[in-house]
Amino acid sequence: MLNRLRQMLIKEFIQLFRDPRARFGLIVPSILQILIYGYAATFELHHVRMAVLDQDHSYESRDLLSRFESNGHFQLTSTLTNWHQISDLIDHGKVTLAIQILPGFSELVRKGQTAPVQVILDGTNSNTALIALGYINEIANDYGQEYALSNLQRTAPAIAVHVPSVELARRPWYNPNLESQWFFVPGTIGSILLTSCLTLASFAIVREREVGTLEQVMVSPISRLEFILGKTIPFFLIAVCQMILIMFIGRLWFQVPFRGSYVLLGIGTTVFLLSILGVALLISTVSGTQQQAMIASFFFIMPAITLSGFSFPISSMPPLMQWLTYLDPLRFYLVIIRDSFLKGVEWGVVWSQIGALAIIATVLLGISVQRFHKSLD
C-alpha cells in the first residue's frame, strides 16, 4: 500500500510542479496577499486630513488648534478663510473633517462661559468619523480641563489644589500600540491557507474527472483510500510550506511577535487543514467541471471569510449570524493563530478551539469520503 501511495504522490507532485505558471501560482499570490493586507488593511488613523477655519484669531484659539495638529492623528492640509470653503472641501473628499472656531471664542472662554468648537465630519466612512470624533473630544476635553484648572489656580488657589478628576488608564493588552498589522497579518495566514488549499485540492480532483483520467486511475490497482490520500497529502504539504513562508514574512518583515507555542499551532493547523480538505473533497463530489468547482469554492470561501471575524468583529454581527459562525472552520482557526501570535499559550482557550475544529473536520471528512466513494461508482 505504501509503495502505491508513494507512486501516486510522485505523480501528483510532478503534475503540480511541471507547469511554471502553476509553480508561480503556488507562491506569488500568497506573498502578494500578505504584503497587501499587511500594508493596506489598516483602521489606524495617523494622518486624517483636516481643515481649520479660525475666525477668532486669538491666543486661545491658536492654542487649541495647535493641539489638534500635534496630536499625531490629524494632518492639517488647509487653513481656510471662509465658511464656504468647508463644504467645498468636504464635498470633494479633500478633507475628512473641518474645525471651525467662531469669532468671540476667546471672549467666552475668558468670561468663564462655554465656547463652542464646531466640527464638521465626512460621515461616508462611519468608522473613521467615529474614531476621529473620539480623538477630537479627548483633545477638547483635555484643553478645557487644563484651561479651567489654570484659571482656578489664579482665582481660587485653595480650591484648585483639591479638584478631583477621574481618568481612564488605557491598558490595551497584547497589542499595546494598537497596530492593525498585528491583527491582520496572522489573520491573513488563515485566509490564505483556506483559499489556496481549498481551490488547489478541489480543482485537482475535478480536473481528473473532467479530463477523464479518473477512470484510468480507478482501473489501476490503487485503492480508493490511497487515491483520496494521494490527492490530499500533496496539498496538505504545500499548505504547510506556504504557511511557513508567510509566517516568516509576518515575523521578520512585519515584526509581529510570536508568543505562543509552535507545537500547539502545528496541531491546530493540521486539524484546520483536514477540515478544509474535507470541504474540498465535498466540492469535488458535487461538481463535474472546473468551472463548477470554481463557483462552488467561491460560494464557500466568501461566507467563510466574512463570518470568521477576519476583518470585522463577530460581536458586531446580528445574533443569527453569530450562530452561523460556529459552522465556520476559519473562525476557530483564527482564534488559534491570533492567540499563538499575540497572546501566548492560553491552553484552555486554544484547546477548546482545536476541539471544535476536530469535530468539524471529522464530520466533514466523514461525509465527503463517503460521498466521494459513491461518486466513483
Place this chain on the structure above:
Amino acid sequence: MKLNRLIAITRKEIVQIWRDPRSLLIVFLMPAMLMALMGYGISLDQKNVPTCVFDREGSQQSQDLLKQFQASPYFRIAMVSGDYASLVQAINDGKCSLGLVIPNDFAEQLHKGGTVDVQGIVDATDDNTANLIFGYADAMIAGYSADVQLEYFQSRGHTTVNPPVSVQARTWFNEDLDSSNFIVPGVVVIVMAVIGTFLTSLTVAREWERGTMEQLISTPVTPLEVTVGKLIPYFVLGLVDTAFCEAIAVLWFQVPFRGGIAMMVVASALFLAVVLLLGYWISAATKSQLAASQFSLVLTFLPAFLLSGFAFPIDQMPVAVQAITYLTPARYYLSLVKIIFLKGPGLGPLIPQLFALALFATIIGRMALRSFRKTL
C-alpha cells in the same frame, strides 16, 4: 462594424446564456448572497460591550460610576468579579471585552482631590474594536469626572465652573454614523466587480477552450464585432444586476439614495464596461477557464475589497499603496457610488472619477482587442 453581424453575434450569445440556466441563476444568486452576507456581517459598530467589573472598593462613588456604564447603550455589565484573576480569565476567554478595575482607595482619592485612574483593560488583538471601546469608555468616565467636579465646586460654595469648550460635531452625509450606510454601497461595488469579470472570463474562456472561438473567427465577423457583440448581453445583465443590488441596498438596508438615477446609470455603465472588458482581456490572454477565473478573482475581488476604500481608508495607507489604488477601477466607482448614495446631487465631484473610468475602459478595451487579434 456592421449592425446585422453585430446583432447576429449578440443573438447567439443570448441563446447560449439562456440555455445555461445555472449560470443565469448565479448572476442573481451570488449578488443576493453577497449583499445579505456582507450587508449584515460587516459592521464595526460596538454596542452592549460585555464588561467585567472588578470594584476593589465597593463604595457609593464607585457604584455611581458603574451605574453610568450600566445605563449606557454601549456597555453591558456582564460580570462582577471579586478578584483580579477572574477578570483576566474573562478577558482572555473573550467572555468580556472590557475589564474595569476601580482602585481600593477610589472614594478616598476623590475626596483628597487630584486625578484618580480607573483601569480599562481591553483585549487589543483587534486594534480597531479596542480603539472604539476605549473611546466610549473614555467618554463615560469623562462624564462622571465632570459630575464629580461639579459636586466639589458646589460643596465649596464656589460658583460653578462651566467647561470652557464644548465640541459641537455635525456629521455630514451619514448623520447617525450608521455603518451600514458606509458598508452597503461598497458591497454593491464588490459584487459588480466580481460578477462582471467572473461572467465574461468564464464564458469567453470556455469558447476558447472548446475551440468554438476559431469557428467564430473564420466567419466574416471582425474582432471588434465579436468583442462588442459578445459583451452586449453581459452588459445588459450586469446593468440589471446593479439595479437589483441597489434596490436591495435602498429597500432592504434602507440606505439613503440622494443622487440622481441617471447619474448612477452612467457611472455603473462605465464601470461595467471596464470590468467586462477586463474579464474579456483576461480570457483572451489566458484561454483557460481555470487560469481566467483565478486571475479575475485576484484582479477584481482583492483590489475591490482592499484597495478601493471599501473598508480601509485610502488616505491612511502607505504612499506606495496609495499609488497602487489609483490603478484600481473599483476605487473610482466606489467613490462615485458613495457620492451618489450619500452625498447627493452636484456634478462637480463626480467628473474626475467618471473620466478615470472612461479612460480605463478605453485602455483595457484596446488591450483586449489587441490580445484578441494577436491570437488569430
